[in-house]
Amino acid sequence: MNVRDYYRSTELCRIRQFMRYRLEDYWQDWELAIALAQLLSIEETEARHRLLEATFNRILAYQANNPDAPFRKPL
Secondary structure, three states: OOHHHHHHHHHHHHHHOOOOOOHHHHHHHHHHHHHHHHHHHOOOHHHHHHHHHHHHHHHHHHHOOOOOOOOOOOO
């Protein structure tokens, strides 16, 4: 296992343990991830990559804690 994968897996475990996160926060992060991805398509910066990775880590941690979480926003 490489160092980056190990760091990410331990970070996800820690986020899952201490998460105080609601479904509304999940949807805000989902929309933030879409907006950051759109910004990255225009201009790539290291800061945007780190923000997008942190946002995805929170999304993945929420989905791991709540396996019945929806993958799309209800209409």
